[in-house]
Amino acid sequence: MTDTRIAIVGIPGKWSTEVLADALEQRTGYRRVIDMADVELDLTHNRLLHKGDDLCKLDGLIVKKISAEYSPGTLDRLEMLRTAQSRGVQVFSDPEKMLRLIDRLSCTVTLRNAGIPMPDTCVTESPAAALAAVKQYGEAVFKPLFSSKARGMCVISAEQDDARIAASIEQFQRNNPMLYIQRKVELSGRDLGMVFLGGEYLGTYARVSQSNSWNTTINSGGRYEPYTPDDALIDLARRAQAPFGLDFTTVDVALTDTGPIVFEVSAFGGFKGALEGAGIDAAALYTDYVLKKLGR
Incomplete structure (x- = not known):
């Protein structure tokens, strides 16, 4: 046991969050699970508060899960953690580095710039370009920019006529203005x-x-x-x-x-x-x- 105080940012009650909290408690005697929905960023006094306690006084934070589902708001939660980091709290992983992975497009561009092989991919706001991509790929997976575990994804096949393809694209684009399209492999x-x-x-x-x-x-x-x-x-x-x-x-x-x-x-x-x-x-x-x- 030590006097080290490290908290877990995660989803209370979820298996992966709790087993990590178990491992930390076993080694340090300290246990704290933080749901970011309960956190307040007080920029006037440069504090990050959870149930009245300033997280900036901890030794470390481990981010196991920042939210149950990815969304642009997930980026805001990571930005909040940067305040604790600026005050000397070590955050695992670095929030700025995680920011580049929450948005699917940011991750993809980084991987392709590094020469990593990926499925054929088209990113566009143009329904016409999206339709052309479906016809080129034969089958295409349309993916939200913010999602995990295949949530919100759909497959559109070129075997349909153009009108049905266009209707499927229109339906997907109602919630996803930027169309991220990959060849189905x-x-x-x-x-x-x-x-x-x-x-x-x-x-x-x-x-x-x-x-x-x-x-x-x-x-x-x-x-x-x-x-x-x-x-x-x-x-x-x-x-x-x-x-x-x-x-x-x-x-x-x-x-x-x-x-x-x-x-x-x-x-x-x-x-x-x-x-x-x-x-x-x-x-x-x-x-x-x-x-x-x-x-x-």
Whole structure:
């Protein structure tokens, strides 16, 4: 036990948040889970308050989950954490680095600028350009810029006539003015989560579809399995996460007939997949990593 006070920013009651809080409490004797909905930023006095306590007096903050679902408001929550950081509280991962991952387009542009292979992608506000992309791709996945676990995504097929394609695009664009469109790739019912801590590779798990769903997410009925990648695949994932400089992350990779592609780098990483699919106790390893960084 130590007198170190590190709090978890997460979703109270959610498994990954609570197991991380458990690991911290076991090592430090201190437990605090912070829902950002309950936080007040007092810029007059440069304080970040949670239930009357100034979080700027803590030794550290670990961001396990900033909100239940991604939205532009998620960016605001990360901005609030920068106040604690400016007053000397170490935040894991750095809020400015996580900001680049919440917006799907920001993540994609960074990956492509680094030369990371990704699905063919078109980003536009033009319905005509979107229709042309669907016809070029054959099948296209339309993705909200702020979402996780495939929420809000839809597949539009070029097998429909132009009028029906245009109607589907119009419906999607009502909630998504900027159209982010990717060629639908054949996943063979499996994709990978490759886990990194402080830039070092820990292991890989597979998400395997158990239904006819086009995606493999656990929300759509998928399950986790072990997977052993080769060195080239590990190197690809390492290069994908490197530009973001996160303390803990998961790189989502798919194996296709033309080679591996990267879908995204996660701002927070998946604890359950790491444990159930790869036998990695991410909560314990992350806690030890943070304590070492803090010199405790």
